[in-house]
Amino acid sequence: MTDSVSSGSKARHNTLAKTLASEFETLGCAVKHEFSEVTLDVPGGSLLEVASRLRDDEAFQFEVLVDVCGVDYSAYGNSEWVTNEASSSGFGRGVESGGDGHRGEGERFGVVYHLLSISLNQRLRVRVRVDEAQPIVASVTTVWKSAEWFEREAFDLYGILFDGHEDLRRILTDYGFVGHPFRKDFPLQGNVEMRYDAEKGRVVYEPVSIEPRTLVPRVIREDNRYLEESQQRQDPADA
Amino acid sequence: MPEIRNYTLNFGPQHPAAHGVLRLVLEMDGEVIERADPHIGLLHRATEKLAESKPFNHSIPYMDRLDYVSMMCNEHGYVMAIEKLLGVEVPERALYIRTMFDEITRILNHLMWIGTHALDVGAMTMFLYAFREREDLMDCYEAVSGARMHAAYYRVGGVYRDLPDEMPKHENNKFRNDAEIAQKNENRQGSLLDFIEDFTDRFPRMVDEYETLLTDNRIWKQRTVGIGVVSPERAMQLGFSGPMLRGSGIAWDLRKKQPYAAYRNMDFDIPVGHNGDCYDRYLVRVEEMRQSNRIISQCVEWLKRNPGPVILSDHKIAPPHRTGMKEDMEELIHHFKLFTEGYCPPPGEVYAAVEAPKGEFGIYILSDGANKPYRLKIRAPGFAHLAAMNEMVKGHMLADVVAVIGTMDIVFGEIDR
Numbered sequence: 001m002t003d004s005v006s007s008g009s010k011a012r013h014n015t016l017a018k019t020l021a022s023e024f025e026t027l028g029c030a031v032k033h034e035f036s037e038v039t040l041d042v043p044g045g046s047l048l049e050v051a052s053r054l055r056d057d058e059a060f061q062f063e064v065l066v067d068v069c070g071v072d073y074s075a076y077g078n079s080e081w082v083t084n085e086a087s088s089s090g091f092g093r094g095v096e097s098g099g100d101g102h103r104g105e106g107e108r109f110g111v112v113y114h115l116l117s118i119s120l121n122q123r124l125r126v127r128v129r130v131d132e133a134q135p136i137v138a139s140v141t142t143v144w145k146s147a148e149w150f151e152r153e154a155f156d157l158y159g160i161l162f163d164g165h166e167d168l169r170r171i172l173t174d175y176g177f178v179g180h181p182f183r184k185d186f187p188l189q190g191n192v193e194m195r196y197d198a199e200k201g202r203v204v205y206e207p208v209s210i211e212p213r214t215l216v217p218r219v220i221r222e223d224n225r226y227l228e229e230s231q232q233r234q235d236p237a238d239a
Numbered sequence: 240m241p242e243i244r245n246y247t248l249n250f251g252p253q254h255p256a257a258h259g260v261l262r263l264v265l266e267m268d269g270e271v272i273e274r275a276d277p278h279i280g281l282l283h284r285a286t287e288k289l290a291e292s293k294p295f296n297h298s299i300p301y302m303d304r305l306d307y308v309s310m311m312c313n314e315h316g317y318v319m320a321i322e323k324l325l326g327v328e329v330p331e332r333a334l335y336i337r338t339m340f341d342e343i344t345r346i347l348n349h350l351m352w353i354g355t356h357a358l359d360v361g362a363m364t365m366f367l368y369a370f371r372e373r374e375d376l377m378d379c380y381e382a383v384s385g386a387r388m389h390a391a392y393y394r395v396g397g398v399y400r401d402l403p404d405e406m407p408k409h410e411n412n413k414f415r416n417d418a419e420i421a422q423k424n425e426n427r428q429g430s431l432l433d434f435i436e437d438f439t440d441r442f443p444r445m446v447d448e449y450e451t452l453l454t455d456n457r458i459w460k461q462r463t464v465g466i467g468v469v470s471p472e473r474a475m476q477l478g479f480s481g482p483m484l485r486g487s488g489i490a491w492d493l494r495k496k497q498p499y500a501a502y503r504n505m506d507f508d509i510p511v512g513h514n515g516d517c518y519d520r521y522l523v524r525v526e527e528m529r530q531s532n533r534i535i536s537q538c539v540e541w542l543k544r545n546p547g548p549v550i551l552s553d554h555k556i557a558p559p560h561r562t563g564m565k566e567d568m569e570e571l572i573h574h575f576k577l578f579t580e581g582y583c584p585p586p587g588e589v590y591a592a593v594e595a596p597k598g599e600f601g602i603y604i605l606s607d608g609a610n611k612p613y614r615l616k617i618r619a620p621g622f623a624h625l626a627a628m629n630e631m632v633k634g635h636m637l638a639d640v641v642a643v644i645g646t647m648d649i650v651f652g653e654i655d656r
Binding site for chain 2: 123144150181182220
C-alpha cells in the first residue's frame with residue numbers, strides 16, 4: 001500500500017509517535033511504532049491523566065474510544081511442542097496440554113485501549129499492565145462513556161477491576177457464573193456442564209465430562225525472516 | 240389518591256422484536272421508560288477463546304458466525320489483520336473481488352435490516368420485498384463458495400477461488416413448470432459477473448420501491464422521526480460507528496478515510512444525516528444501498544477486464560494447487576505443513592478495521608510468534624451501539640424501544656461473540 005492515502009497516514013503516525021514521546025515520557029510512558037501502528041504503554045497511576053489529555057489536547061483529539069480489551073500475559077511465549085527431544089523419543093505427536101510452563105514477562109494482566117481521532121484521522125493503542133495480586137485499573141468511563149460495557153466485559157472475562165466504574169457487573173457470562181473464563185488457566189472446555197434432571201425436575205450443574213485435547217499443538221518457530229524484520233521495524237528512521 | 244409507582248418490565252429474552260436473544264429489563268413509569276438495562280451474553284460462545292486454541296486459518300469460519308447477516312465483511316476484517324501481521328500483499332484481483340463481495344454483503348445486511356425494522360414497526364410488506372432481492376445475492380454467495388450464508392470465502396492472501404464462469408441454474412422440479420424455470424434462469428445464462436451486472440441494473444428500481452413504501456409513509460414517519468435522537472458529540476462519546484455515526488451528521492467512513500481493499504479506486508458518496516434520529520438513519524442506510532450498488536458495478540466492470548491470480552502464490556501461507564501436489568514434493572510438504580501446523584507470524588500486535596454494514600468491525604491480534612493468536616479481540620460495532628440503549632430510550636414510550644432496537648441494526652452473534 002504505497003499510495004498517497006497510506007503514506008499520508010504514515011506521516012501522521014510518525015508525528016503522532018514523536019509528539020507522544022515528548023509529551024508523556026516524563027510520566028513514565030513508552031511509545032512503540034510497529035506495523036505502522038502506534039502503541040503507548042502507560043503506567044497504571046497516570047492512566048486517567050493521559051486519557052483525558054489524549055482526548056482534549058489539540059495534537060491528539062481522540063474523541064472515540066473504539067475498544068477496550070483485557071489480556072492475560074501469563075502464558076505468553078508458551079510453546080506446546082518443543083521438538084528438541086523428538087529424535088530420542090520418536091515421532092510421537094502426543095502433546096500434554098499446558099505447554100512448557102513458560103511464563104510471560106511483567107505483570108500478568110494488561111488492558112488495551114484502542115483510540116480513534118475522527119478530526120485528525122489517526123489511531124492509537126494505549127496499554128496498561130496490572131499485576132495479579134491487585135488487578136485494579138482506573139476506569140476511563142468519565143473520559144469516554146463507551147468504556148462502560150467494554151470494562152464490564154474485561155472484568156467478566158479476566159477479573160480485572162476498574163476503579164470508579166459505577167456498574168461493574170458481569171456482562172457476557174451466565175447469571176451465577178464462577179471464574180473468569182478468558183484467563184489462560186481457565187480450561188477451554190470449562191469447569192461445569194449442565195443438563196436437565198428429570199427426577200429433580202430442574203437443571204443441574206455437574207463437573208464437565210469432556211476430555212481436553214489438543215488438535216494442533218501451539219508452536220513457536222524461530223523465524224530468521226522475522227528476526228531481521230523486527231530489527232528493521234524498530235529502525236529510528238521509521239519510528 | 241391512588242398510589243403510583245414504577246414497575247419493571249421484562250422484555251425478552253425471546254421476543255420477536257428483540258432480533259435474537261436480548262433480555263431488556265425496563266423500568267417504567269406508566270408507559271414511559273425510566274431506565275433500560277440490556278442483559279446480553281445469552282449467545283456467548285467464547286469465539287475469541289476458541290480462536291486462541293486454533294491455528295489462524297481455522298478461525299475464518301467462526302467469523303461468519305459473528306454477525307451472521309454480514310458474513311464476508313467479518314472475514315475481511317480477520318484476514319486483513321493477519322495479512323498486516325504477516326506483511327503480505329494481496330493480488331489486485333482479489334482486492335476487487337473482496338470489495339465487490341463486501342458491498343454485496345452490505346446490501347444483504349441492509350435488506351435484512353430494512354425488512355425486520357419495518358416489520359417490527361408494523362409494515363409487513365417490506366420484509367417480503369427485501370427477501371426477494373436477498374435471494375439473488377445469496378445465490379452469488381453460493382456460486383463462489385458453495386454456501387449461502389457462512390461462506391468462508393476470504394482467505395489469508397486472497398480469496399478461496401476465482402469467480403465462476405458459469406452461474407448455476409435452477410433445475411427442473413415438480414413444484415414449477417418449465418416456463419417458470421426458464422424465466423427464472425433468464426439472467427443466469429452467462430457468468431457470475433453477468434448475473435451481478437444484471438442485478439445492479441435492476442436494483443436501483445427495487446430501492447425506489449422500498450422508498451415508495453416507507454419514505455413518505457405517514458405511519459413510518461410517526462414511528463421514526465424524532466425517536467432515539469443522538470447528537471454528534473454524544474455519538475462519538477458513545478463509541479458509535481457506521482450508519483449510527485453518519486446518521487448523527489458525522490461524515491466518517493473507513494472506506495473513504497482509511498481505505499482498504501480497492502476502495503481508493505471507487506467512486507462513491509457517503510450519505511450523512513441531519514437530526515440523528517431513527518428516520519435519518521433509515522435514509523442513510525437506504526442511500527448506502529444505492530452507493531453499494533454503484534461500487535459493485537464498478538467492480539464488475541474492472542473484474543471483467545482484468546484476469547489474474549486471486550490468492551498469493553506463497554505456499555507458506557496459501558495452499559498449493561492440488562495438481563501441483565501430485566507432481567512436486569515441495570508442494571506436498573507445503574500442503575502438509577500448512578494444514579498440520581499453519582504459519583507462524585512474527586510476534587507483535589495489530590488492529591485492522593473494516594467498515595462493516597453495522598459500523599467499524601475491528602480485529603485486534605496479539606501474537607507471540609506462535610501458529611495461533613495469543614489474544615484475539617473482536618471489536619463488534621453492535622456492542623457499542625447496544626451499550627447506548629439506556630441513553631437512547633430514556634423518556635420514550637415502550638413501543639419506541641422496538642424502533643430503537645431496529646435502528647441499531649442489532650445482531651447477537653457479534654454482540655455476544
